[in-house]
Amino acid sequence: MxxxxxxxxxxxxxxxxxxxxxxxxxxxxxGVFAIILLVSLGTGLQTYITKQVSSLGxxxxxxxxxxxxxxxxxGGAVAxxxxxxxxxxxxxxxxxxxxxxxxxxxxxxxxxKNNTDKNVTIAGxxxxxxxxxxxxxxxxTPFTLSQQNSNAKVAIIGQTVIDKLFNSENPIGQVxxxxxxxxxxxxIAEKRGSVFGIDEDNAIIIPITVAQQQFNITxxxxxxxxxxxxxxxxxxxxxxxxxxxxxxxxxxxxxxxxESALSTVxxxxxxxxxxxxxxxxxxxxxxxxxxxxxxxxxVTERTKEIGLRKALGAKRRDILAQFLxxxxxxxxxxxxxxxxxxxxxxxxxSQFFVSTVTPWSIFLAFFFSVAVGVVFGVAPAMKASxxxxxxxxxxx
Amino acid sequence: xxxxxxxxxxxxxxxxxxxxxVITPVLQGVSLSxxxxxxxxxxxxxxxxxxxMMNILGLLDVPTSGTYILNGEKTTGLSEDxxxxxxxxxxxxxFQSFNLLTRSSALENVVLPAIYAGSNKxxxxxxxxxxxxxxxxxxxxxxxxxxxxxxQQQRVAIARALMNNxxxxxxxxxTGNLDTKSGNDVMNILKTLNKEGKTIVLITHELDIASQAKxxxxxxxGKII
Numbered sequence: 297m298x299x300x301x302x303x304x305x306x307x308x309x310x311x312x313x314x315x316x317x318x319x320x321x322x323x324x325x326x327g328v329f330a331i332i333l334l335v336s337l338g339t340g341l342q343t344y345i346t347k348q349v350s351s352l353g354x355x356x357x358x359x360x361x362x363x364x365x366x367x368x369x370x371g372g373a374v375a376x377x378x379x380x381x382x383x384x385x386x387x388x389x390x391x392x393x394x395x396x397x398x399x400x401x402x403x404x405x406x407x408x409k410n411n412t413d414k415n416v417t418i419a420g421x422x423x424x425x426x427x428x429x430x431x432x433x434x435x436x437t438p439f440t441l442s443q444q445n446s447n448a449k450v451a452i453i454g455q456t457v458i459d460k461l462f463n464s465e466n467p468i469g470q471v472x473x474x475x476x477x478x479x480x481x482x483x484i485a486e487k488r489g490s491v492f493g494i495d496e497d498n499a500i501i502i503p504i505t506v507a508q509q510q511f512n513i514t515x516x517x518x519x520x521x522x523x524x525x526x527x528x529x530x531x532x533x534x535x536x537x538x539x540x541x542x543x544x545x546x547x548x549x550x551x552x553x554x555e556s557a558l559s560t561v562x563x564x565x566x567x568x569x570x571x572x573x574x575x576x577x578x579x580x581x582x583x584x585x586x587x588x589x590x591x592x593x594x595v596t597e598r599t600k601e602i603g604l605r606k607a608l609g610a611k612r613r614d615i616l617a618q619f620l621x622x623x624x625x626x627x628x629x630x631x632x633x634x635x636x637x638x639x640x641x642x643x644x645x646s647q648f649f650v651s652t653v654t655p656w657s658i659f660l661a662f663f664f665s666v667a668v669g670v671v672f673g674v675a676p677a678m679k680a681s682x683x684x685x686x687x688x689x690x691x692x
Numbered sequence: 693x694x695x696x697x698x699x700x701x702x703x704x705x706x707x708x709x710x711x712x713x714v715i716t717p718v719l720q721g722v723s724l725s726x727x728x729x730x731x732x733x734x735x736x737x738x739x740x741x742x743x744x745m746m747n748i749l750g751l752l753d754v755p756t757s758g759t760y761i762l763n764g765e766k767t768t769g770l771s772e773d774x775x776x777x778x779x780x781x782x783x784x785x786x787f788q789s790f791n792l793l794t795r796s797s798a799l800e801n802v803v804l805p806a807i808y809a810g811s812n813k814x815x816x817x818x819x820x821x822x823x824x825x826x827x828x829x830x831x832x833x834x835x836x837x838x839x840x841x842x843x844q845q846q847r848v849a850i851a852r853a854l855m856n857n858x859x860x861x862x863x864x865x866x867t868g869n870l871d872t873k874s875g876n877d878v879m880n881i882l883k884t885l886n887k888e889g890k891t892i893v894l895i896t897h898e899l900d901i902a903s904q905a906k907x908x909x910x911x912x913x914g915k916i917i
Contacts, residue, residue, distance in 0.1 A: 298810070
């Protein structure tokens, strides 16, 4: 039996039971849609984080407390032994090959007149921080070394802080409070957006010396090192390790490069993408069971037709092909619609969140939907092809 | 056509149905020769085995033992697909309940055996239209079975049976669901076909139908009497 005739036959059978076919297809549509969308979200996330990490600059290294991948104290918290003085030592010893900026990070509430801004991320750091991590000051200036040394209570503020505290006023030179301490705005940082509900613009940068006083701490959360040239990154890492090991042990700190951070991020987001895709695949599997179910019903309903076709000369493979093709068409149509909906939804989501449609997820979903048709269509089609013509003709 | 060689030769056909340990004999040693151009009616009360006989003659069922030679070729032991191939080429079926595909037009129904034979689309469509005009239904070729009367449906079924130009027409109670006039129409078509050289085996329990055949065979308790 020629393919065009088979296609016509299968299509016709599906069109006759429109509602049933649509509902069955819906199972596949949802499965494929979920795969495309969730994988797109995973990939979008990966792209976003990669971009964020890359934007820090490839010359960047960061010293963080704790040994790499372990040696945590009870409760999972890292016993932080990094001090501002370590950063000073590094800055002094590496001054020819790298810039150094320690960071203290805290959260606090800001006040100005009747306005408050809660959960603001406060980064206490040195005057050169914005150069090292590529934060652009779009208005005003970063604070200076002399302001840092004189414990000047000055701040660079993010866009959200401006919106919440200053309404429409020009904030440069204005004063706000952290607790009872007044800070003067010297600069405004470039807008960075938000991810996972964390608003990166709800942040201020103040001199580290001031932050130490304000929060009464001597530890630092991280020390950023920026090699003067990309080829010096490994040398800087070596040197910094040697210097820090004079005071600390190997369990007290580790130094990450942008490259190693990226590979960690990629590992995590890859696992995430695969996990999301896997969860979505379950719904496709359920959709496939729906196809198998409806094909079994269809075979039973059309027992007499099968008997007649066999009596008139249909071979096993003719019947097998007819029913298998029906299942494949159901899944394929569902797959194509699911892919289109997935792409549309992903494009809509990318307007306000991260989402990137990947070709491999489309191929995968397409391949899977055809495979679902074959796998779940084969049992009912086999059943149909094995029917004995007289039994089938006798069937009422 | 050589009169000496039978087109259908049955020898000691036995058919038994087994369910659990109970063996039900249906055909108990049937031997029969049908020659080209014959018009045979097989009659008998229900349960006499004539329907089973029809299934075996039509290669829809296989005998438990015995030999069936069709057109000089032994059919026992052939694969299901090979049997389908022979049915397609050499046997035209006419059923009591017409057995038309309800969602397909008359034309699509008639063309069906040729689709499985793999013949050219243009040629098979032309032939189907010609056959439909022969049974007087050319103007109804795009109608579906439910838009046709019983007699018209059976005429479509006869056109379908003729599609691959088989030598044998097997008709199982072809008038059973029809009124007298339509039944007569169908019988007249069958008689005409027989005059044109087709071998016809007709199964019926109506004696006045059977009497229109050239030869009548009576079945009782799985045997020819």
